Amino acid sequence: MDRNKITKWLKSPGKMSNKYSLWAIYFCTGCGIIEIPPVITSRWDAERFGVIPVATPRQANLFMITGYVSVKTLRAIIRTYEQMPEPKYTVGFGSCPINGGMYWDSYNTIKHLDKYIPVDGWIAGCMPRPEAVFVAVTHLWTLIDKGMANGYVKYREKYTLYRNNQEKVLGELDWQPLYPTDGKDE
């Protein structure tokens, strides 16, 4: 942890401050949310890493999607993700966002979350332990250092493709496109 190296702060304050102050939005997606309160409270303390839960997406820059994602939840997740200010990072928590997990042949869940919003990292497990959350946070720091955690840039550049995928699975979307689309369908 290089939080107290002053020269790095002077060289790139934006990147260092984004690393050490990740505010996670408290969005209780699925069954995995039961593993987040132990991470935040006294025993496995997440505040020493700079991670605190906040109440609205306008104040957050880390989005943890814990557990399975049904079709109705995907609507809420996309609207929440689009309201967050940039730069923002997403972490898929549990094995259901990775490839469907336990619900791999269900008629109502989303199997690969990567097709609909960009995801920077995955945590495997059903459910992962709180120590796995801290390993994920430190991995996210390494990715931010190297400049590889740019899911939001990918969302901005390939927005047409993401929106096509969202429309295929959700039907008619009742919110305007976030970035101006070219009008070309791929």
Place this chain on the structure above:
Amino acid sequence: MVKMNKLLKEQLESAFKGIRISIPEDTRMIIHAKKEQVLTILKFIQNKAYDHLALISCVDWIEEGEFELVYIMSSYLQGNNKYTGKEKVNITLKTRITRKNPEFVTVISVFENAEPYEREIHELFGINFKGHPRLTPLLLEREYEIPPFRKDFDTRKYVEQVFDTIPFVEDKKE
């Protein structure tokens, strides 16, 4: 307690023809009835202080070509003040209806809280309840050709058709 059940069993068998009652344990009673008698049996049981409809459920017997509707009733303690916790009795009522164009009458006139259960069964099994005030979708968002909980709904084929055909975003090279 067993005495109470036997009394109720004799009353039911004398009031209705053609029903079959079995008592597998001390605290459970299962009644198999025909579908025309369901409303009158429910009203009869409600008058005997079993006034809490706990659940309506449905079983798909695909080999016999029938749906089986299951009504579970129990009693609040105030109606029957001889009950303690261990001696609570559940009464289960089972009927069969056909599988082709299934229809049934709603029991809202007897138990008003049957509305969301019947709405869920209509959405997931496809049974039409006559007289129900609103049979709109409760849980799911999209239309399915075969209602999802039936045994001839192939989940893996559905997943391959709908979800696996959506491309990953990396695949397309711009």
Place this chain on the structure above:
Amino acid sequence: MVIGIIHIIVSPVLALIIGIFFLGLSRKIMARIHWRYGPPLYQPVIDIIKLFSQKGVSHGFMFDLGVILSLTGCIVVILFIPFGALCPLSSSGGLLVILYLMLLAPLAMALSGGEGANPNISIGISRKLILSLGYEVPFLLILLTLMTHYKTISIVELVEIQQDTGWALFSLPLSLSGISYFLILPAIMGVRPFDIVSAPQEIASGLNAEYGSKYLGLITIEHGLSLFIGTALFVNLFLGGAHNPAIFFIKILLVFILVLFINAVFPRFRTEQAIKFLWGVPTLFAFLGLIMSLIFK
């Protein structure tokens, strides 16, 4: 003249440094009370740098204007409070001006909250104004007591008199008012049990619901400044204030830690419970203090 301008610039900057230090100290002490390690002491600095480096959304012109106005309101109040021997606007009204300038910050937030189209902001604003209604009544009685007993409205003169004759908290007719002020101090600073203004679990953090990147940075700075204002006013009015800035800093640090201990223990009041408390015991004590100060001339 030049000294005056330097005082006007230095005083809010010092208050800003102390306010941000208080924010970090509060998180560290709360963490240690919960038996866990906390973030480092410079965590609010990291938060503010991160917030200013984000690219957020704005809802219009009034939205931006309200946030800037409320920060201005806070800074203007700081110019009237003496910090040790340093008081920029010492000859301009003192207590009366502070009384109505302290309401500029929430009213400016109400102006910007009207443009952000979120009902949570309106609920937060209404709770803040109702809470102000609650603590203004004993606050006015306390200030009236001070003004009649010491026969002055200038805070700098109050500090001078207390340096000669001892702390106002321990002088006989004013001790009841001092106790009453300490009882309403959590309401003025917005900490538990009067935390209803920004209640994250209930109304999605109330006032701050729609504010994203740089606006939230300004609001965090303003929160730190309001912590400083609350404790500094109490120290100047009742605990003597000091000529030496170091002793002044130690006094506000002790008052802040005491309020933090109250914050760590209590849950949150509902709105009507808060008003019922604030118009009950503290108002009674302040009223009795006023009567006693009229009797014991």
